[in-house]
Amino acid sequence: MFNKILIANRGEIACRVAATARRMGVKTVAVYSDADAQAKHVAACDEAVHIGASAPKDSYLHWERIIEAAKATGAQAIHPGYGFLSENEDFAKACQSAGLVFIGPPASAISAMGLKAESKRLMAKAGVPLVPGYQGEDQDPQLLQREADAIGYPVLIKASAGGGGKGMRLVEKSEDFAAALASCQREAINSFGNDAVLVEKYVLRPRHIEIQVFGDTQGNCVYLFERDCSVQRRHQKVLEEAPAPGMTPQLRQKMGEAAVAAAKAVGYVGAGTVEFIVEQPGGYDQPEAMKFYFMEMNTRLQVEHPVTEAITGEDLVEWQLRVASGQPLPKRQDELRITGHAIEARICAENPDNNFLPATGRLDVYRKPACTSFERSMVRVDDGVREGDAISPFYDSMIAKLIVHGDTREQALARLDDALAQTHIVGLATNVQFLRHVAGSDAFARARLDTALIQREEAVLFGQEKVGLPLAAAAAVASQLQREQAGQGADPFSRRDGWRSLIPCRRRFEFDFGGQHAKAWLTYERDGGYGLEVGEGEAAVHGPLAFAPAAGGGMDLQYAGQRTQAVVHAQGETDHIFTPRGATRIEALDLLAHAGESASEGGRLTAPMPGKVVSFAVQAGDKVAKGQALAVMEAMKMEHTIAAPADGVVAELLYAPGDQVTEGAELLRLSAA
Incomplete structure (x- = not known):
């Protein structure tokens, strides 16, 4: 076993890895950016090394500095967490060249599964079912359009090097394909440095069910059952649960064996997730009719791994450290069991009622439900923040993960609602109440699940006022x-x-x-x-x-x-x-204190958050209609469109594409038509 490891990540996953390492007697080294100098993960580790400025490209994505920090502190291995460098083939190779153990799969496995198109061709050879689509190397836009037309709409455009829901566009008719393709490619090149895409049929009533797999260096590989991640917004997961509701033992075994076959096909070592899209041709109440198709493999630990830990009683980070040090898997397939039901809710800094616009600010109040850190318990919170910390525009908007476990799904749902009710956050917008609405909706309670649940149930999920x-x-x-x-004091006049x-x-x-x-x-x-x-x-x-x-x-x-x-x-x-x-x-209201104030913004259009101006869709002098797209901003790894609030004429553009702007900055001016 290692004596010391470096954690090449931040936030809750860095805190999570540090906690398990400490329990195993392994020392840890944190790395941090300017924005994270006082962060929780820095305090959670035994040592910490500064690696650069706040932007990820200047710190957490600067793998040369991370390797230097590992060597300087005497770390024997690097845990990449998830996101950032966790699926970076060059980083894995660089660790090996530097004599460091990369706590993850071999670089060859990352390469094989890193590109969606390549991985699907590999899975086709292995006999794993695939969704009809195009994964070719020819990226000519006209060819892609023809392939989409041949597949039949709706289709999904996906960045081949993508992940985390970024670089994905749903296209419902042919005339919208070109604009969606351009937007998808632009986001893909900004996020992954690769604008290649694939096009596939959009499965109706699809469920997103993934299988947790684990391999060791002795050639053993097991699956630790499934997770249902169907509740999504912007193709990013909101609620995850294990086991998947309605899963039959036969389908579980088939999907598990297919996932293990996929892992073995690339010589996989460590924790990984094989993701499947599951079709429900017979409707929500006929699970025996479900069909599954390979979607992609995430060659890392997933954000939602705690629900697997809750139902199996296993610590997957401990498994990672043991396997990376050369030990065999702690358990065989026949020794793994499912106990109870677990649900994870991702608590994010965002405004669901405003198209999930990311929020930044200070956690003036951050109160959590009573919980434990890891053991199979009723309530668990994984986070990388404390009260008083700031949520910056540089990183992901997730504040914490709330995980509950119960003997049954109904019990887990009740505990989730109670735990969310005890979660108090003041200082910035969050999705806590939205999560309560989703978990309490009739569709979720009855497990009528698909990836369109949020859109389908929007009438009971958005704009809800429960207190009055x-x-x-x-x-x-x-x-x-x-x-x-x-x-008051003893003085009667007080x-x-x-x-x-x-x-x-x-x-x-x-x-x-x-x-x-x-x-x-x-x-x-x-x-x-x-x-x-x-x-x-x-x-x-x-x-x-x-x-x-x-x-x-x-x-x-x-x-x-x-x-x-x-x-x-x-x-x-x-x-x-x-x-x-x-x-x-x-x-x-103190009416005297606010006398003379006005909320009118006139013809100003301001940035709703700190970020970067990606593009303008108009020029000075253009006439625009209410609702027309004017500009695109990028913040927290996502693109956001700024639309015209009313008819008018563009009087002036105040920034250029590529400019960084602060929240509230005036982007352009409109005058009356």
């Missing part, structure tokens, strides 16, 4: 009263109990709730209680208000016949309210 104005206002008022009471000698005291509050202006009147009752009226006219809600400290923090809140546990985090004039039924925010 009356309860939100009551929580905000109660929180204000709690803060006032905490500041009392904030609303005492009056003759008539009851009434107090007005004004709020903004989801763009709606609202008033609330608080009455201090003679018996020391409170009455609250939220709203005006017939829509007003009246009732007694009561609150008391609750076990574990927060308050036990009662208003207008409703009772709930509530936690309120005040941030300036905004109260962020978390309850078991959902979370929301409400603004306490």
Whole structure:
């Protein structure tokens, strides 16, 4: 076994590897960029080496510096994590040349499976079923168009060197193919340095089911069952679970054996994932009719590996270290068992209600459910951040992974919702409530799964307000009263109990709730209680208000016949309210403080996040229509289109393609048509 390893990654995977290595008595070395100087993964390791500026190309993708750091610190091996250099053939070779063990597959296996087109040709020879498509070397756009037309729409254009959902475009009709191809190739060259694509039939009602495989240097290879990763947005996974709902033992064995055959065909060593697209020709309720097709192989550990660990009780990082040091696999195929059901939710800094726009900012509040770090437990959180850390535009938007385990899928679902309800993040937009909506939807609960679930169920997933104005206002008022009471002293003149000698005291509050202006009147009752009226006219809600400290923090809140546990985090004039039924925010308005302010932006179009200007689709003087694409920005490894908010004329472009811009920077100006 190694004495010391270097972890060539950041965030939660670096923390995860460090924890397992420490348990095994192996020392660890972290590498970090300027942006990560104070990061959690740096503190989690025994040593740390600075390797460059914040941008990945200047640090985490600069493998020469990483190898230098390994040699300088006496590390014997390098763990690449996932992403960055984990599937880089040249890096694997460079490690070997430097006398370092690459904790991953041989460079030849990375090469064989690294290009989607090449890997599909290899799988065809091995007899693994493939989706109808074109994987040829000729990349002439007109040829690609003809192949797509011959396959039949809808088709999927995929970057051959791609991964992580990047460089993929769904095309539903022939006339849209050329524009989609150009966009896909542009994103592919920016993300992977290779604009080659493949075109394949888009399978209707497809499920994304993958098999975890593991090989050792003695020629042994096993599969650790399957994971269902069908719930996706922008072709990136949102929820993952194991085992796959509705999987029959016969299909599990067939897919597992096919995955092992694929791994053995390239002499695979270490952890890998063989991904399949699964067709449901008989509908959601006929799993026996499902057909599977090889999609790709990820030659690394996957983000969702914790659900496999939860149902098998195995530590896959420990398996990686043992196999890389030359030891045989810890278990044979017949020794592996499935116990219970596990679900993983990816908590990301993004706004689902705004097309999943990535968010940056500081984790002013970051509270997690009670959990353990690895053992097969009810709740586990893997993260690489702490309260007070910043989510920057340089890296992936994922904040944490929340993993739950139960005896049954129903039990796991209940635990997931409870754990998400206990996850409080303030300071930037997140998808926590969206995850609750997905997990609580009828389609997900009944396992009516396919990769279009989010689009199919958008009516119950987006724009949901589960708390409501009356309860939100009551929580905000109660929180204000709690803060006032905490500041009282023994001096009777410091009392904030609303005492009056003759008539009851009434107090007005004004709020903004989801763009709606609202008033609330608080009455201090003679018996020391409170009455609250939220709203005006017939829509007003009246009732007694009561609150008391609750076990574990927060308050036990009662208003207008409703009772709930509530936690309120005040941030300036905004109260962020978390309850078991959902979370929301409400603004306490101080009208004098904001007199004269205006929200109007006129004809300005600003960057919604820090990033790079990729291209402009218009020039000064062009007439544009509302909704027309004006510019493309790239941030957090994804492209985002800026559209015209109204009809007008382009007055001026203020940046050029390739320019880096800050959040709120004015990109161009529109004047009235």
